[in-house]
Amino acid sequence: MLFPAIALMAQEQGFFKTGTNLGVQMRLAAPDFKAANSEAGTAALQRVFNDTLWSDLDQAGIFDLVSKSLYPSAVPATPQELCAGTPGCPAMNAWANAPVNATMVTVGNVGASADQLTVFGWLLDAKNPQAPPVLGREYHEQASEQNARVVAHRFADAIIQRLGGGLPGIAESKIYFIHSNGPGAAKELWAMDYDGANQRQLTHLNSIALSPAASPDGSRVAFTSYAQGKPDIAMYSVELGRMVSFPRFAGTNSAPSWSPDGARLAFSSSMSGDPEIYICEASSCTAPRRVTAYRGPDTQPVWNPKTGAQIVWVSGRASDPGRSVPQIFEMEADGTNVQRLTDGGYAVSPAWSPTVPFLAFSWDRRYGPGAPGAPDIYIMDIANPSHWEQLTHNAGRNDYPSWSPDGRHIAYQSKPGRACEQIWTMLASGDKPRQITHSGCNTQPSWSK
Numbered sequence: 001m002l003f004p005a006i007a008l009m010a011q012e013q014g015f016f017k018t019g020t021n022l023g024v025q026m027r028l029a030a031p032d033f034k035a036a037n038s039e040a041g042t043a044a045l046q047r048v049f050n051d052t053l054w055s056d057l058d059q060a061g062i063f064d065l066v067s068k069s070l071y072p073s074a075v076p077a078t079p080q081e082l083c084a085g086t087p088g089c090p091a092m093n094a095w096a097n098a099p100v101n102a103t104m105v106t107v108g109n110v111g112a113s114a115d116q117l118t119v120f121g122w123l124l125d126a127k128n129p130q131a132p133p134v135l136g137r138e139y140h141e142q143a144s145e146q147n148a149r150v151v152a153h154r155f156a157d158a159i160i161q162r163l164g165g166g167l168p169g170i171a172e173s174k175i176y177f178i179h180s181n182g183p184g185a186a187k188e189l190w191a192m193d194y195d196g197a198n199q200r201q202l203t204h205l206n207s208i209a210l211s212p213a214a215s216p217d218g219s220r221v222a223f224t225s226y227a228q229g230k231p232d233i234a235m236y237s238v239e240l241g242r243m244v245s246f247p248r249f250a251g252t253n254s255a256p257s258w259s260p261d262g263a264r265l266a267f268s269s270s271m272s273g274d275p276e277i278y279i280c281e282a283s284s285c286t287a288p289r290r291v292t293a294y295r296g297p298d299t300q301p302v303w304n305p306k307t308g309a310q311i312v313w314v315s316g317r318a319s320d321p322g323r324s325v326p327q328i329f330e331m332e333a334d335g336t337n338v339q340r341l342t343d344g345g346y347a348v349s350p351a352w353s354p355t356v357p358f359l360a361f362s363w364d365r366r367y368g369p370g371a372p373g374a375p376d377i378y379i380m381d382i383a384n385p386s387h388w389e390q391l392t393h394n395a396g397r398n399d400y401p402s403w404s405p406d407g408r409h410i411a412y413q414s415k416p417g418r419a420c421e422q423i424w425t426m427l428a429s430g431d432k433p434r435q436i437t438h439s440g441c442n443t444q445p446s447w448s449k
Contacts, residue, residue: 036111196436355407
């Protein structure tokens with residue numbers, strides 16, 4: 001029998017896993033795609049494709065991937081080799097029964113010829129072998145390892161969307177982040193694939209960049225820049241591959257956040273004295289409107305990604321006299337109906353799930369002089385702020401969570417001891433933590449489509 005506290009923890013974990021569509025996992029067999037020919041280069045592209053596809057499916061959070069050690073020795077390259085769609089053929093039994101016990105099986109082949117990469121892939125129902133393939137895809141790209149990765153991402157996303165309740169996969173999504181070569185070095189805006197591959201520098205301002213925020217359509221990244229000597233909101237166009245103009249205001253201006261339709265920006269500014277939350281039209285931002293007016297710093301606004309009608313943000317207004325200890329609040333986008341969400345400790349960096357009313361944030365619950373511990377990533381039910389769960393557990397200082405577009409994953413920065421910060425990802429349940437940057441110092445991820 002579970003003790004009450006353990007039972008409550010198990011209930012909370014089940015609630016959040018269900019809410020993030022991470023509950024029951026489908027058992028999936030994903031044998032390596034076979035080489036379609038013996039042309040030079042095929043083996044290398046085949047290896048890249050297979051490694052990428054396996055990693056994408058493993059990180060999806062909705063599959064129980066069957067270990068390859070349990071697979072039959074004869075691996076198919078086409079549905080016909082498993083008699084898919086043919087009644088009375090037993091070839092699928094080895095995959096549907098013990099020890100594999102797969103519900104679904106992927107099969108396919110990879111070939112390179114005349115500088116062209118060709119991939120055929122199928123998803124088959126192992127429990128219903130007489131049915132036609134659940135999914136079939138054909139890809140043709142210029143032969144390169146990068147394109148082998150891209151094709152694997154696309155096929156993985158097709159599988160995830162078909163079997164994951166219609167939510168699009170994230171294998172082709174991007175993460176924007178801040179990179180520096182070490183303490184005291186310039187901090188620039190960078191981008192990478194969701195799994196840490198293809199890291200590349202975007203800005204060359206030789207200054208300090210902070211708090212990147214990708215627009216909902218992924219076409220722009222707003223961030224905080226010190227390039228003009230003080231913190232201001234700056235804008236990078238992904239489509240144009242360069243900086244674009246954005247108004248500057250008096251005081252310090254930081255922590256931009258996009259409304260879900262991409263039409264407005266919320267940010268923190270001290271243009272009128274105390275740092276407050278302002279909102280303006282993203283296209284011009286000529287007349288920012290202040291929506292908070294309370295003594296104490298207000299920063300890190302985040303919109304409700306479903307409605308655009310509410311904002312959560314960080315404020316020091318609840319602090320004891322003489323102390324500015326941040327807490328997380330919620331309000332209507334016009335500044336009314338203010339509600340406090342966190343109760344005690346040091347709570348910052350809220351991130352609102354794009355799919356459900358859950359909030360990820362960084363929280364040092366035992367904050368105070370001489371108190372042990374460090375900030376960890378938590379997840380909260382906004383409708384019931386007392387309902388929360390801790391996702392990271394004292395593995396360094398963890399901050400700046402950012403949700404994946406499908407709401408099943410969270411990127412965050414972690415600093416173990418004196419080492420540089422690095423970016424990690426994990427499932428929204430806290431499972432499968434994975435470090436995706438390793439060189440230099442890397443912080444403040446912003447996950448984009």
